[in-house]
Amino acid sequence: MSPRSWRVWGLVLGVLAGLSVIGFGYWVHGVAGYRLGSTWVVVGFTITAPRLLVAMGVLMIVGAIILYLSDVAGGIIVAGAVCIAMIWCYYHPDHRVANVKLYAASIVLGFLSAMCAGLSLKRRTDAVGLPAAGPAPGPAPEREPEAAQV
Amino acid sequence: MRLQGVAMSEVSGIMANQGLRRVQMRVITAVVVVFTLCCSGSFGMEDVVSSSGPGATILMILVLPLLWSLPLALVSSELTGMVPEAGGLYRWIRRAMGEYWSFQGGWWWTLSLYVDSAVYVALALDYLQNHYDFGGSERALIGIAIVALFTFINIRGLDLTGWSLWVIEIVTMVPFVIFTILGIAKGTGSAIHPFVPEGESFKEAMQLGLAIMLWMYSGWESIGTLSGEIENPQRVIPRALFIGLPLVIGTYLLTVIAGIMGAGAGQWANMWTGGGGLDFVEIGKILGGNTLAYLMLISAIFSNIGLYAGYLATGARPSFQMSRDRLFPKFYGLTHKSWGTPWVAILIMGVVDGVLVQFHFDTLITIDVFLLMFAYILIYLACIVLRYKEPDTERPFRVPLPNWGLIAMCAVPIAIAVISLFINGTDWMIGGLFGIMTGPIAYLVFKSIYKGTKDEALEGAAITPEGEHTELFAQMEA
Numbered sequence: 001m002s003p004r005s006w007r008v009w010g011l012v013l014g015v016l017a018g019l020s021v022i023g024f025g026y027w028v029h030g031v032a033g034y035r036l037g038s039t040w041v042v043v044g045f046t047i048t049a050p051r052l053l054v055a056m057g058v059l060m061i062v063g064a065i066i067l068y069l070s071d072v073a074g075g076i077i078v079a080g081a082v083c084i085a086m087i088w089c090y091y092h093p094d095h096r097v098a099n100v101k102l103y104a105a106s107i108v109l110g111f112l113s114a115m116c117a118g119l120s121l122k123r124r125t126d127a128v129g130l131p132a133a134g135p136a137p138g139p140a141p142e143r144e145p146e147a148a149q150v
Numbered sequence: 151m152r153l154q155g156v157a158m159s160e161v162s163g164i165m166a167n168q169g170l171r172r173v174q175m176r177v178i179t180a181v182v183v184v185f186t187l188c189c190s191g192s193f194g195m196e197d198v199v200s201s202s203g204p205g206a207t208i209l210m211i212l213v214l215p216l217l218w219s220l221p222l223a224l225v226s227s228e229l230t231g232m233v234p235e236a237g238g239l240y241r242w243i244r245r246a247m248g249e250y251w252s253f254q255g256g257w258w259w260t261l262s263l264y265v266d267s268a269v270y271v272a273l274a275l276d277y278l279q280n281h282y283d284f285g286g287s288e289r290a291l292i293g294i295a296i297v298a299l300f301t302f303i304n305i306r307g308l309d310l311t312g313w314s315l316w317v318i319e320i321v322t323m324v325p326f327v328i329f330t331i332l333g334i335a336k337g338t339g340s341a342i343h344p345f346v347p348e349g350e351s352f353k354e355a356m357q358l359g360l361a362i363m364l365w366m367y368s369g370w371e372s373i374g375t376l377s378g379e380i381e382n383p384q385r386v387i388p389r390a391l392f393i394g395l396p397l398v399i400g401t402y403l404l405t406v407i408a409g410i411m412g413a414g415a416g417q418w419a420n421m422w423t424g425g426g427g428l429d430f431v432e433i434g435k436i437l438g439g440n441t442l443a444y445l446m447l448i449s450a451i452f453s454n455i456g457l458y459a460g461y462l463a464t465g466a467r468p469s470f471q472m473s474r475d476r477l478f479p480k481f482y483g484l485t486h487k488s489w490g491t492p493w494v495a496i497l498i499m500g501v502v503d504g505v506l507v508q509f510h511f512d513t514l515i516t517i518d519v520f521l522l523m524f525a526y527i528l529i530y531l532a533c534i535v536l537r538y539k540e541p542d543t544e545r546p547f548r549v550p551l552p553n554w555g556l557i558a559m560c561a562v563p564i565a566i567a568v569i570s571l572f573i574n575g576t577d578w579m580i581g582g583l584f585g586i587m588t589g590p591i592a593y594l595v596f597k598s599i600y601k602g603t604k605d606e607a608l609e610g611a612a613i614t615p616e617g618e619h620t621e622l623f624a625q626m627e628a
Contacts, residue, residue: 072598079591086584096576107583114590118250121594127249127602128476 003124007068010116014064014078017109018057021085024102025053056085060110067117071124075117082110170236171307171490174381179312180373180390181397186315186460188219188369189398191322191453192405194362196421196429202359204410204418205345206352210363211402215395221563222370222526223395224549225533227388229374231546232536236378236492237471238464239371239529244475246532246539249602253477254589255528256468261585262518262525263465264499267458268506269518271296274454275507280425281447293507300459301500304466305486305493308379311463318456325445326401329430330408332437337411339418347419357573364570365519366402370395371529372460375467379491384546405430412437462499470495476600477593520582523567530560 001009028050059081067074085106089099175183199207229242239259244252275293278284284292303310346355370391377383410418412433421428428436434446470492473483486493536543537553549556571579 072594075594076591079587079594083584083587083591086580086587090577090580096580100576100579107587111587111590114587114594115250118590118593118597121597122248122250122602125597125601127604 001119001123003071003120006116006120006123007071010071010075010078010113010120011064011068013109013116014067014074014113015061017078017082017106017113018060018064020057020109021060021081021103021106022054022057024106025050025057027102028053028099052088053085056081056088057106060106060113064113067113071117071120075114075121078110078117079114082107082114169485169490170378170492172379172381173307173309173312175308175312175386177386177389177393179316180380180386181393182315182319183312183376183460183463184370184373184390184394185397185401186319186456187372187464188367188394189401190319190456190460191326191449192402192409193430193450193453194366194423195402195406196409196423196427198359198362198366199406199410199418199421200427201347201357201362202355203344203346203350204340205342206355207359207406207410208342208403209345210356210359211399211406214360214363214367215399217562218364218566219367219370219395219398221559222368222529223391225530225560226371226374227391227547228545228549229529229533229536230377230387231384231548232540232543234377234383235471236375236474237468238374238377239525239532240375240468240471242374242536243528243532244605246535247528248605249475249477249597250593251528253472253593253596255525256472257589257592258521258586259525260465260469260472261588262521263461264502265506265518267461267465267499268503270454270458270461271503271507272509274451274458277431277447277450277454290508294504296455296458297500297504297507300455300462301496303459304463304496304500305489305491307489307491308376308463311459314459315456318452318459321452322449322456323401325434325442325449326405328442329412329434329437329446330404332442333408333412333433334404336437337408337414339411339413339415341407341410361519361570361573364566367398368522368526371526372464375464378467378471388547409433458503462496462503466492466495466499469499475603477596477602478600479596480600517578517581517585520571520578521585523570524586526567527564530564534560 060078063074063077063081065074066077085103089096089103092099195207198210202210226238230238233242233245235241237256240252240256243255271293274296275289278292279289300314303314346352373387373390374383377387380386409421409430413421413428413436417428421433423429431443431446431450435443438445469478469482471483472478473480473495482495482498483492484494485491533549534553534557537556549559551559571582
């Protein structure tokens with residue numbers, strides 16, 4: 001597949017990941033009983049509130065669109081948003097199992113989207129012809145030319 | 151295929167292992183390395199006995215290696231022979247599945263080993279601290295001293311590492327031999343009864359025990375990462391793996407039987423590590439008084455130090471090779487001019503471990519198992535893919551199965567690895583998935599910075615399928 005084809009796949013999968021996590025966020029907000037999140041100020045606002053999931057979903061969609069234009073930036077944004085939403089799941093110990101089940105689709109889709117970005121990058125990058133050469137095998141002063149035996 | 155007296159695999163080795171000094175490792179020393187990486191005593195088995203029951207533990211000790219360890223040992227032997235290069239699994243996967251997946255496998259495995267190796271020093275320090283009751287600053291100093299010592303030994307070369315592992319394993323295993331003889335001779339409990347703890351189903355009993363057992367029986371791929379620094383790894387490593395496997399099974403079997411019997415009738419339920427339970431040190435006290443307890447304590451400390459020394463050696467190699475392939479910072483790929491070792495990769499791992507040993511990080515321990523399972527799946531897939539992609543390439547050792555048989559054999563450990571991802575609880579899964587997600591991010595960052603190396607410029611590409619030298623080979627010679 002061409003780099004462009006990989007980016008198109010990355011875009012589609014990233015948008016699906018974003019929609020999936022937005023759906024998860026609204027489900028948490030509407031159904032689950034912890035819509036306000038933790039009371040401790042900064043962490044509560046940024047990490048534990050369900051709005052974070054929605055924000056990450058939007059970020060994933062934006063990242064996926066960027067991915068179509070720049071595989072590196074877009075892939076990092078999508079995968080980074082997946083990681084942040086995963087921290088959200090971790091911060092709700094009472095509901096971790098349910099959270100991870102609902103978030104599984106986003107994780108898989110986000111991983112695949114970042115993978116497409118990586119494969120696009122691989123296809124379009126002019127790799128170097130030779131491996132980075134190290135110095136010549138060094139003489140071990142007392143032992144050359146025989147190899148050490150152990 | 152041989153060309154001008156040089157086998158293809160030898161040429162590829164010359165290309166891929168520049169700057170590394172090879173040591174002439176005897177098979178017996180390689181066996182010690184394998185034993186250290188995959189066993190190094192039976193500490194940790196106590197938890198399996200109490201959570202799964204004596205009978206189920208013995209069953210797992212006997213059956214699991216056939217389903218889990220033997221396939222990995224076989225596959226590692228075939229791949230080491232075919233691609234005998236520094237970095238081991240990273241280069242195996244690259245040859246089969248290309249740069250992207252090899253980076254993922256190498257990254258996950260390396261990340262896992264960075265954490266894992268530090269855990270062993272922390273465990274050794276825990277044993278020491280429980281016995282000698284020293285403070286935090288002393289603990290930090292001793293931890294840094296252990297890390298510094300073995301970092302130097304590793305940088306000095308595989309020959310010295312091999313000798314140090316010999317000493318460590320002798321100190322670790324001699325108390326276990328005494329323990330086993332006394333346990334079987336003086337023990338009173340039944341080694342296989344009950345099969346599972348009362349009131350628990352077989353499935354319930356298996357859960358925690360299986361997770362620990364998978365961990366205890368892992369590590370067979372690790373020695374492959376040292377291929378670039380061992381003379382004739384195609385011959386030495388498979389032999390070491392096949393001698394090491396029954397040795398590890400025998401060690402676990404006999405010591406656990408001795409432990410269950412030595413603990414006394416019905417006391418198996420109180421066998422656990424971490425204080426308050428009957429661990430091997432406490433059972434040693436029952437069997438041989440304070441002397442044996444003290445010897446078992448020393449054994450436990452050396453066992454963990456041995457694991458650290460072994461995993462420091464193997465854990466640094468994939469990142470070294472990734473650097474050589476222009477997928478990691480350049481300085482990781484430097485080799486020592488006199489000692490021919492990847493000293494920067496080893497030193498960085500040592501420094502990270504020196505910092506990590508200061509913390510208690512239970513969650514991180516569980517993350518590394520998750521990462522390792524994904525890397526294992528890629529190793530099995532690499533072996534299968536290479537059978538189809540390069541059916542005629544020279545394989546000094548070939549798993550004696552047709553392709554469909556190899557697929558069937560690999561399907562079992564892959565299934566076990568997948569199942570194991572779900573049996574350890576959600577904390578573990580979230581942490582592990584987080585670690586997995588760092589792989590694609592790291593690839594995007596490093597690939598965009600360093601550009602990578604063309605597949606054609608790697609192993610085997612020095613000779614065309616027709617047996618002619620490529621321009622690349624001429625460049626290499628120049």
